[in-house]
Amino acid sequence: MESAASERHLPLPRFLGVVHLRPLPGSPGFDGDLDRIFEAAERDAAALLEGGAHGIIVENFGDLPFRPGRVDSETVAAMALCLDRVRRIVGEELTLGVNVLRNDALSALGLCAATGACFIRVNVHTGAAVTDQGLIQGQADESLRLRAALFPDPARRPALLADVHVKHATPLGDSEIGLAAGDTYRRGAADGLIVSGTGTGAGVNLADLKRVRQAVPEAPIWIGSGFTPETAAALLSHADGAIVGTWLKQGGQLAAPVDAARVREVAAIFRG
Numbered sequence: 637m638e639s640a641a642s643e644r645h646l647p648l649p650r651f652l653g654v655v656h657l658r659p660l661p662g663s664p665g666f667d668g669d670l671d672r673i674f675e676a677a678e679r680d681a682a683a684l685l686e687g688g689a690h691g692i693i694v695e696n697f698g699d700l701p702f703r704p705g706r707v708d709s710e711t712v713a714a715m716a717l718c719l720d721r722v723r724r725i726v727g728e729e730l731t732l733g734v735n736v737l738r739n740d741a742l743s744a745l746g747l748c749a750a751t752g753a754c755f756i757r758v759n760v761h762t763g764a765a766v767t768d769q770g771l772i773q774g775q776a777d778e779s780l781r782l783r784a785a786l787f788p789d790p791a792r793r794p795a796l797l798a799d800v801h802v803k804h805a806t807p808l809g810d811s812e813i814g815l816a817a818g819d820t821y822r823r824g825a826a827d828g829l830i831v832s833g834t835g836t837g838a839g840v841n842l843a844d845l846k847r848v849r850q851a852v853p854e855a856p857i858w859i860g861s862g863f864t865p866e867t868a869a870a871l872l873s874h875a876d877g878a879i880v881g882t883w884l885k886q887g888g889q890l891a892a893p894v895d896a897a898r899v900r901e902v903a904a905i906f907r908g
Contacts, residue, residue, distance in 0.1 A: 648755055648795055648828065649690030649731050650877030651906045652858065653884055653899060655680045655722060656697035660714040663699040670714070677718045680894040681725040684884070687899020690906070691731035693757060693879060694719055702738035704769035711736070712743050719751040733757065733794075739772050741779040741796070748794040749786045755827075757879075761798035762824035763816060765805035772805070776824040798826035800848055803834055803861055813844050814851030821855045831875070832860030836882060836890065842870060849874045868905045877906075 658673045659665030677694070684692055696707070696715060703711075715736065723732060733755035736744040744756035762774040779796065787793040800817045801807050807816065820826050831848050833839045839862035848857060859871050859878040871878065884899050886892035 647856065648733075648797070648877075651688075651690045651903060652731075652733070652877065652879045653684040653687075653689035653692050653894065654697075654879060654881035655684070655692055655694045655718075655894075656881065656890075657694065657699075657715070657718055659698035659700075660696055660711050660718075662708045662710040662714075663696075665698055665700065670717075673714070673718065674721045676893070678721050678725050681722040681730075683894040683896040684899055685726045685730055687884075687894075687896040688903030689730060689880075689899055690903075691733065691755075692722060692726065693733045693735050694722055694753075695735035695757075696737050699737060702769055703740070704738055704767070704772050705740065707736055707740045707743055712747065715743075716747055716750055719747060719753055723751065731755070733797075735759075738767065738769050739775075741775065742782055745779065745783050745786055745794065753794065755795040755797060757830065758796060758798045758826075759802040760805070761796070761826055762820045763811055764808040765802060766808055767805040771808070774824070776826075780825055795827040796825075797828045797830055797858060798824065799830045799832065799860060801831075801844070803832040803836065803838065812847075814847040817848040817852045817855070821852045826855075828856040828858060828876075830858050830860040830879065833862045836861060838862050839867060840871060842874075845871065845874045863902075865901055865905060868902075872905075878902075 732753045734744045734747050734753045735757035739759045741758045760772045760774045764773045798820050831845050857875040863878040863880045864883045882890050886895045
Protein backbone atom coordinates (compact mmCIF):
# COMPACT_ATOMS: atom_id res chain seq x y z
CA MET A 637 0.00 0.00 0.00
CA GLU A 638 1.33 3.42 -0.90
CA SER A 639 0.70 6.52 1.19
CA ALA A 640 -0.22 9.87 -0.31
CA ALA A 641 3.26 10.74 -1.50
CA SER A 642 2.00 13.81 -3.36
CA GLU A 643 1.02 15.32 -0.02
CA ARG A 644 4.38 14.73 1.65
CA HIS A 645 6.14 17.91 2.68
CA LEU A 646 9.68 16.91 1.78
CA PRO A 647 12.59 17.12 1.42
CA LEU A 648 13.64 18.24 4.88
CA PRO A 649 17.21 19.18 5.85
CA ARG A 650 19.64 16.36 6.47
CA PHE A 651 21.29 17.79 9.59
CA LEU A 652 18.79 18.66 12.32
CA GLY A 653 20.06 20.00 15.63
CA VAL A 654 18.04 19.96 18.84
CA VAL A 655 17.10 22.73 21.25
CA HIS A 656 16.37 20.98 24.55
CA LEU A 657 14.13 23.33 26.52
CA ARG A 658 14.58 23.73 30.26
CA PRO A 659 11.64 22.63 32.46
CA LEU A 660 8.55 24.59 31.43
CA PRO A 661 5.69 25.95 33.57
CA GLY A 662 3.64 23.13 35.04
CA SER A 663 6.49 20.60 35.08
CA PRO A 664 8.00 19.53 38.43
CA GLY A 665 11.39 21.03 37.53
CA PHE A 666 10.15 24.50 36.60
CA ASP A 667 12.03 27.10 38.66
CA GLY A 668 9.71 30.03 37.97
CA ASP A 669 12.13 31.86 35.67
CA LEU A 670 10.79 32.03 32.11
CA ASP A 671 13.59 34.35 31.04
CA ARG A 672 16.19 31.65 31.77
CA ILE A 673 14.27 29.24 29.53
CA PHE A 674 14.15 31.78 26.70
CA GLU A 675 17.82 32.74 27.07
CA ALA A 676 18.98 29.11 26.98
CA ALA A 677 16.84 28.36 23.91
CA GLU A 678 18.12 31.46 22.11
CA ARG A 679 21.73 30.64 22.99
CA ASP A 680 21.48 27.08 21.66
CA ALA A 681 19.64 28.21 18.52
CA ALA A 682 22.35 30.81 17.85
CA ALA A 683 25.07 28.16 18.20
CA LEU A 684 23.25 25.84 15.80
CA LEU A 685 22.88 28.67 13.30
CA GLU A 686 26.53 29.73 13.66
CA GLY A 687 27.78 26.17 13.30
CA GLY A 688 25.87 25.45 10.11
CA ALA A 689 23.03 23.13 11.13
CA HIS A 690 20.32 22.85 8.50
CA GLY A 691 17.35 22.80 10.84
CA ILE A 692 16.25 22.72 14.48
CA ILE A 693 13.86 20.61 16.50
CA VAL A 694 12.58 22.35 19.64
CA GLU A 695 11.39 19.95 22.33
CA ASN A 696 10.22 20.13 25.94
CA PHE A 697 13.08 17.90 27.07
CA GLY A 698 13.14 19.24 30.64
CA ASP A 699 9.53 18.35 31.44
CA LEU A 700 10.26 15.09 33.25
CA PRO A 701 8.30 13.03 33.99
CA PHE A 702 6.58 13.41 30.63
CA ARG A 703 2.85 13.24 30.05
CA PRO A 704 2.10 10.05 28.06
CA GLY A 705 -0.46 11.79 25.85
CA ARG A 706 -1.79 15.33 25.58
CA VAL A 707 0.28 17.88 27.46
CA ASP A 708 -1.13 20.71 29.54
CA SER A 709 -2.16 24.06 28.10
CA GLU A 710 0.65 25.89 29.89
CA THR A 711 3.18 23.58 28.18
CA VAL A 712 1.82 24.44 24.74
CA ALA A 713 1.77 28.15 25.56
CA ALA A 714 5.37 28.11 26.80
CA MET A 715 6.55 26.13 23.78
CA ALA A 716 4.90 28.64 21.45
CA LEU A 717 6.85 31.43 23.12
CA CYS A 718 10.07 29.43 22.87
CA LEU A 719 9.51 28.67 19.19
CA ASP A 720 8.93 32.36 18.55
CA ARG A 721 12.21 33.23 20.31
CA VAL A 722 14.10 30.61 18.30
CA ARG A 723 12.55 31.85 15.06
CA ARG A 724 13.72 35.38 15.84
CA ILE A 725 17.27 34.06 16.18
CA VAL A 726 17.43 31.87 13.07
CA GLY A 727 14.94 33.67 10.83
CA GLU A 728 14.30 31.72 7.65
CA GLU A 729 17.86 30.38 7.48
CA LEU A 730 17.05 27.20 9.39
CA THR A 731 14.04 24.90 9.06
CA LEU A 732 12.13 24.82 12.34
CA GLY A 733 10.31 21.82 13.81
CA VAL A 734 8.83 20.71 17.13
CA ASN A 735 8.56 17.59 19.26
CA VAL A 736 6.04 17.65 22.12
CA LEU A 737 7.14 14.93 24.50
CA ARG A 738 6.22 12.31 25.13
CA ASN A 739 3.85 11.79 22.25
CA ASP A 740 1.57 14.77 21.65
CA ALA A 741 1.41 15.14 17.88
CA LEU A 742 -1.84 17.10 18.07
CA SER A 743 -0.31 19.88 20.15
CA ALA A 744 2.76 19.82 17.91
CA LEU A 745 0.57 20.41 14.86
CA GLY A 746 -1.18 23.24 16.66
CA LEU A 747 2.20 24.80 17.37
CA CYS A 748 3.07 24.55 13.68
CA ALA A 749 -0.16 26.35 12.80
CA ALA A 750 0.59 29.12 15.31
CA THR A 751 4.33 29.57 14.79
CA GLY A 752 5.11 28.51 11.23
CA ALA A 753 7.19 25.49 12.24
CA CYS A 754 7.17 23.11 9.30
CA PHE A 755 7.73 19.63 10.71
CA ILE A 756 7.01 17.56 13.80
CA ARG A 757 8.53 14.48 15.37
CA VAL A 758 6.22 11.79 16.72
CA ASN A 759 7.67 9.11 18.98
CA VAL A 760 4.87 6.52 18.60
CA HIS A 761 2.90 7.20 15.43
CA THR A 762 1.56 3.69 14.81
CA GLY A 763 1.41 0.61 17.00
CA ALA A 764 1.99 0.77 20.74
CA ALA A 765 4.95 0.80 23.13
CA VAL A 766 5.56 0.21 26.81
CA THR A 767 7.54 3.16 28.18
CA ASP A 768 8.45 4.77 31.48
CA GLN A 769 5.22 6.76 31.03
CA GLY A 770 3.24 3.53 30.72
CA LEU A 771 1.53 2.32 27.56
CA ILE A 772 1.64 4.75 24.64
CA GLN A 773 -0.50 4.09 21.59
CA GLY A 774 -0.07 5.61 18.17
CA GLN A 775 -2.68 8.08 16.97
CA ALA A 776 -1.90 8.35 13.27
CA ASP A 777 -5.62 8.54 12.48
CA GLU A 778 -6.13 11.65 14.63
CA SER A 779 -2.83 13.31 13.73
CA LEU A 780 -3.28 13.12 9.97
CA ARG A 781 -6.90 14.25 10.11
CA LEU A 782 -6.02 17.24 12.26
CA ARG A 783 -3.13 18.12 9.94
CA ALA A 784 -5.47 18.06 6.94
CA ALA A 785 -7.98 20.26 8.77
CA LEU A 786 -5.40 22.81 9.93
CA PHE A 787 -3.57 22.89 6.60
CA PRO A 788 -6.05 22.38 3.73
CA ASP A 789 -3.33 23.08 1.17
CA PRO A 790 -1.24 19.88 0.99
CA ALA A 791 1.83 21.86 -0.04
CA ARG A 792 1.77 23.76 3.25
CA ARG A 793 1.30 20.81 5.57
CA PRO A 794 4.04 20.20 8.15
CA ALA A 795 6.05 17.06 7.55
CA LEU A 796 5.61 14.27 10.06
CA LEU A 797 8.75 12.38 11.06
CA ALA A 798 7.94 9.22 12.99
CA ASP A 799 10.17 7.02 15.12
CA VAL A 800 10.36 3.29 14.49
CA HIS A 801 10.82 1.36 17.76
CA VAL A 802 11.48 4.63 19.55
CA LYS A 803 14.16 4.90 22.26
CA HIS A 804 13.25 4.56 25.94
CA ALA A 805 10.49 2.13 24.94
CA THR A 806 9.69 -1.51 24.15
CA PRO A 807 7.31 -2.24 21.26
CA LEU A 808 4.15 -4.01 22.34
CA GLY A 809 3.62 -7.33 20.62
CA ASP A 810 5.80 -9.17 18.13
CA SER A 811 6.64 -6.22 15.87
CA GLU A 812 9.79 -6.84 13.83
CA ILE A 813 11.43 -3.49 13.08
CA GLY A 814 11.15 -3.83 9.30
CA LEU A 815 7.44 -4.58 9.50
CA ALA A 816 6.95 -1.71 11.95
CA ALA A 817 8.77 0.63 9.56
CA GLY A 818 6.55 -0.43 6.69
CA ASP A 819 3.40 0.14 8.72
CA THR A 820 4.61 3.54 9.93
CA TYR A 821 5.56 4.82 6.50
CA ARG A 822 2.98 3.20 4.24
CA ARG A 823 -0.12 2.60 6.37
CA GLY A 824 0.60 5.41 8.85
CA ALA A 825 1.54 7.80 6.01
CA ALA A 826 4.51 9.30 7.85
CA ASP A 827 6.69 11.57 5.70
CA GLY A 828 9.95 10.18 7.05
CA LEU A 829 11.26 7.66 9.57
CA ILE A 830 13.61 7.98 12.55
CA VAL A 831 15.77 5.14 13.83
CA SER A 832 17.45 5.55 17.21
CA GLY A 833 19.29 3.55 19.85
CA THR A 834 17.83 2.41 23.14
CA GLY A 835 18.15 5.78 24.89
CA THR A 836 19.18 9.41 24.58
CA GLY A 837 22.61 9.56 22.96
CA ALA A 838 22.77 5.76 22.54
CA GLY A 839 24.13 4.39 19.29
CA VAL A 840 21.89 2.93 16.61
CA ASN A 841 21.98 -0.82 16.03
CA LEU A 842 23.34 -0.99 12.50
CA ALA A 843 21.48 -4.22 11.76
CA ASP A 844 18.19 -2.54 12.72
CA LEU A 845 18.98 0.43 10.51
CA LYS A 846 19.78 -1.84 7.56
CA ARG A 847 16.54 -3.73 8.09
CA VAL A 848 14.50 -0.52 8.04
CA ARG A 849 16.23 0.59 4.83
CA GLN A 850 15.61 -2.78 3.21
CA ALA A 851 11.97 -2.86 4.30
CA VAL A 852 11.13 0.67 3.16
CA PRO A 853 13.72 1.65 0.52
CA GLU A 854 11.63 4.60 -0.63
CA ALA A 855 11.43 6.24 2.81
CA PRO A 856 13.65 9.11 3.96
CA ILE A 857 15.41 8.00 7.15
CA TRP A 858 17.01 10.09 9.89
CA ILE A 859 19.25 8.81 12.66
CA GLY A 860 17.61 9.69 15.98
CA SER A 861 20.44 9.16 18.48
CA GLY A 862 24.12 8.33 18.76
CA PHE A 863 25.27 10.22 15.67
CA THR A 864 28.93 11.30 15.99
CA PRO A 865 31.74 12.04 13.53
CA GLU A 866 33.05 8.54 14.25
CA THR A 867 29.75 6.78 13.47
CA ALA A 868 28.69 9.08 10.62
CA ALA A 869 30.04 7.11 7.66
CA ALA A 870 28.48 3.80 8.68
CA LEU A 871 25.13 5.37 9.56
CA LEU A 872 24.82 7.61 6.52
CA SER A 873 25.44 4.66 4.22
CA HIS A 874 21.90 3.56 5.18
CA ALA A 875 20.25 6.84 6.24
CA ASP A 876 19.56 10.21 4.66
CA GLY A 877 20.19 12.47 7.61
CA ALA A 878 20.51 12.77 11.37
CA ILE A 879 18.94 14.46 14.36
CA VAL A 880 21.86 15.38 16.61
CA GLY A 881 21.44 16.53 20.20
CA THR A 882 23.82 15.19 22.83
CA TRP A 883 27.03 15.18 20.78
CA LEU A 884 26.61 18.86 19.87
CA LYS A 885 26.74 19.93 23.51
CA GLN A 886 29.94 21.19 25.14
CA GLY A 887 32.01 18.11 25.99
CA GLY A 888 29.20 15.91 24.67
CA GLN A 889 27.37 16.43 27.97
CA LEU A 890 23.59 16.44 27.68
CA ALA A 891 23.02 19.20 30.23
CA ALA A 892 25.61 21.57 28.67
CA PRO A 893 24.95 24.31 26.09
CA VAL A 894 25.31 23.63 22.37
CA ASP A 895 28.89 24.09 21.14
CA ALA A 896 29.10 25.88 17.78
CA ALA A 897 32.47 24.23 17.06
CA ARG A 898 30.93 20.78 17.39
CA VAL A 899 28.05 21.85 15.17
CA ARG A 900 30.56 22.92 12.51
CA GLU A 901 32.27 19.52 12.74
CA VAL A 902 29.01 17.70 12.03
CA ALA A 903 27.96 20.20 9.36
CA ALA A 904 31.22 19.49 7.52
CA ILE A 905 30.27 15.82 7.29
CA PHE A 906 27.09 16.69 5.42
CA ARG A 907 28.98 18.99 3.06
CA GLY A 908 31.50 16.27 2.22
